[in-house]
Amino acid sequence: MITGQQQTATVLVADASRTVQRYQGEVVYIYAYNVAHEMTREPLTKVFGQPVAQFGVDADKRSPKRFLFYKPQMVRLPQIERVGPRGKVRIERTIKLLPIGAISITVRVPFDVSSLRDLVAYHDLQFEHSSLHQEVMRLAEEVVAELKSHYIRPHPQLLEEEAYTVFCIAAPLLSATGSIVPAESWFHAHRREIAALLTQEPDVTRLSKQEADESTARYLSYYDNDLVVIDWDAALIVDEPRDFDETLYIMELANLQLAELEAYDRLLDGTLERSYRDLGEHPLRSRADVLRELREIRIDLARFNDELSNITKFFGDWHLARIYEKIASRFHLGDWHRTIEGKLRTLDDLYQMLRHEQTNHLMVILEATIVLLFVIDLVVLLLRLK
Numbered sequence: 001m002i003t004g005q006q007q008t009a010t011v012l013v014a015d016a017s018r019t020v021q022r023y024q025g026e027v028v029y030i031y032a033y034n035v036a037h038e039m040t041r042e043p044l045t046k047v048f049g050q051p052v053a054q055f056g057v058d059a060d061k062r063s064p065k066r067f068l069f070y071k072p073q074m075v076r077l078p079q080i081e082r083v084g085p086r087g088k089v090r091i092e093r094t095i096k097l098l099p100i101g102a103i104s105i106t107v108r109v110p111f112d113v114s115s116l117r118d119l120v121a122y123h124d125l126q127f128e129h130s131s132l133h134q135e136v137m138r139l140a141e142e143v144v145a146e147l148k149s150h151y152i153r154p155h156p157q158l159l160e161e162e163a164y165t166v167f168c169i170a171a172p173l174l175s176a177t178g179s180i181v182p183a184e185s186w187f188h189a190h191r192r193e194i195a196a197l198l199t200q201e202p203d204v205t206r207l208s209k210q211e212a213d214e215s216t217a218r219y220l221s222y223y224d225n226d227l228v229v230i231d232w233d234a235a236l237i238v239d240e241p242r243d244f245d246e247t248l249y250i251m252e253l254a255n256l257q258l259a260e261l262e263a264y265d266r267l268l269d270g271t272l273e274r275s276y277r278d279l280g281e282h283p284l285r286s287r288a289d290v291l292r293e294l295r296e297i298r299i300d301l302a303r304f305n306d307e308l309s310n311i312t313k314f315f316g317d318w319h320l321a322r323i324y325e326k327i328a329s330r331f332h333l334g335d336w337h338r339t340i341e342g343k344l345r346t347l348d349d350l351y352q353m354l355r356h357e358q359t360n361h362l363m364v365i366l367e368a369t370i371v372l373l374f375v376i377d378l379v380v381l382l383l384r385l386k
Contacts, residue, residue, distance in 0.1 A: 019176050020186065022114055025169040025241070027122045029107040030252050031136050032162040032259035035144050036101035036151035037300070047075045047095065047146060055096060055249075072104075073097040083128040084109060085121040095143060096252070100304060101151060103143055104256050105136055106248070116193045119167055123200040123234070137161070162259035165234040166251060167197060168244045171225040183227035183238045191216055198231040218326045222319045230326050250320050254327040261336040264304060268343040271297050275350060291358065294351040301344060 044052040055074040077093040092108040109132075113119060125132040141158055148154060173181040187194065195212035196204045219229040227238040228247060237247055271293065328334065 020173045020181060021176055022112065023116065023119070023169050024110075024112045025167070026108045026110045026244075027119070027125075028166040028168055028244075028248055029109070029125070029132060029136070030164040030166065030248075030255050031105045031107075031140070032252075032256040033103050033105070033140050034101060034159055034259055034263035035103055035140070035154060037153035038101045038151075038303075039097065039099045039147075040150050040152065041099065042150060044073055044097070044147075044150070047097075047143070048077065050075050050077060052097075084125060086111070086113070086118075093139070095139075097147070098256065100260060101154075102256055102260055103140060104252055105139060105143075106252065107132060107136060116190065116197045117202070117204065119197055120200060120202050122167070123165060133163075159263065162255055162262065163233075164251060164255045166237060166248060167234065168237045168239070168241075168248070170241050171239050173225070173238065180225070182224045184221045184224070186238075187216075187219065187221075187227055187229070194229055194236055198229065198234045198236060200233070218330055220319070220322055220326060228323055228326075230323075230330050232330055235327070246320060247323060250324050251327055254324060254331055254333065257328075257333060258331045258336070260304070261333065261340060264301065265336065265340055265343070267297070268301075268340065268347065272343065272347060272350070275347075291351065291354050294347060294354070297347065298344075298351065 046052060052073050052075055054071045073096070075095045075097070077095065079090045079092055081088055081090055083089075089109055094106045094108075096104040096106075098104070109122065109125065111119065111122065127135075137158065140161070144151070144154060144158065171183065173183065173186055175181050192207060192209075192212045193204055195215040196202075196207050198215050199207070199211070201207050215231050216229050218231070219227065221227045225238070225240070226243070227236070229236040230251075235251060237244060239247065275294065
């Protein structure tokens with residue numbers, strides 16, 4: 001018979017086998033900016049004096065034979081040193097340049113903590129004399145100024161960024177006894193703490209079970225030692241450090257797609273609003289201008305859809321595609337696409353209506369001209385008879 005003391009000892013051993021002593025890894029901050037209408041196809045060699053390379057990903061999990069990824073131009077900047085929440089850290093910064101007039105900046109900050117609660121402070125990272133957000137904004141402005149000649153119709157001011165934070169914990173997770181903790185078992189044992197980290201909640205006890213379950217509902221695991229948990233503003237990756245990049249790139253593309261969809265939604269709103277206003281205030285004078293603007297925006301959006309499809313294209317049923325599916329669902333990218341498609345239909349209806357009205361107007365002019373010519377011929381004939 002098992003005594004109460006034996007049961008207690010068994011529970012303590014089980015808890016110890018799931019308790020991780022330390023967490024090491026890096027926090028990766030992803031910032032996407034829409035800075036121009038598009039970028040020229042002229043290849044770049046250097047930015048800020050650093051060589052421009054082509055980004056690449058090596059997938060080690062099951063993938064199709066034709067491993068196809070969009071490979072943007074990328075610049076790695078020299079590391080800088082800052083004083084963060086836990087002392088001095090060396091920060092890595094990377095810039096990716098995309099032909100759709102967007103830039104993506106990633107910042108990597110290493111950490112070594114004893115609990116997930118210690119990572120909450122990394123959400124809004126503050127340095128000794130500035131914040132990470134301020135430094136990234138300055139860097140984005142410098143990139144636009146540096147590449148101004150390569151951008152077509154750059155925005156006069158830097159638009160609001162789309163930011164995403166990813167906590168990358170190095171695997172394998174080791175327990176107090178030195179044994180390896182399976183990532184999925186650790187997830188279920190620390191689900192509330194993970195939810196608190198992703199939602200930036202410093203007090204774990206305040207978080208309800210419903211919120212904890214909802215915030216961590218989208219998770220995936222491929223091997224025993226890896227895990228991905230996706231939420232709206234942040235995500236958690238547990239994996240071997242050499243495998244971080246492939247998952248991070250998928251998240252970066254989804255974040256970039258969200259930023260571009262938001263930018264084009266604003267563009268469509270502005271175009272439709274101007275069209276309605278011009279037609280209402282100047283019904284005769286503005287029709288040609290409105291038609292020209294609508295025609296240009298239709299061409300631009302067709303090009304945008306092609307470019308965006310190319311950089312977020314995935315082939316095969318594999319782990320990275322599943323991650324993209326989860327994060328696309330979390331970002332409501334499908335809803336954004338449907339919203340934009342609805343506005344495009346409205347724009348197209350308006351364009352067709354104006355074209356039809358313009359055609360009718362021309363037909364009336366032609367008919368009037370024919371009648372006028374007939375009258376002139378008749379008058380000339382009568383004058384000759386006299």
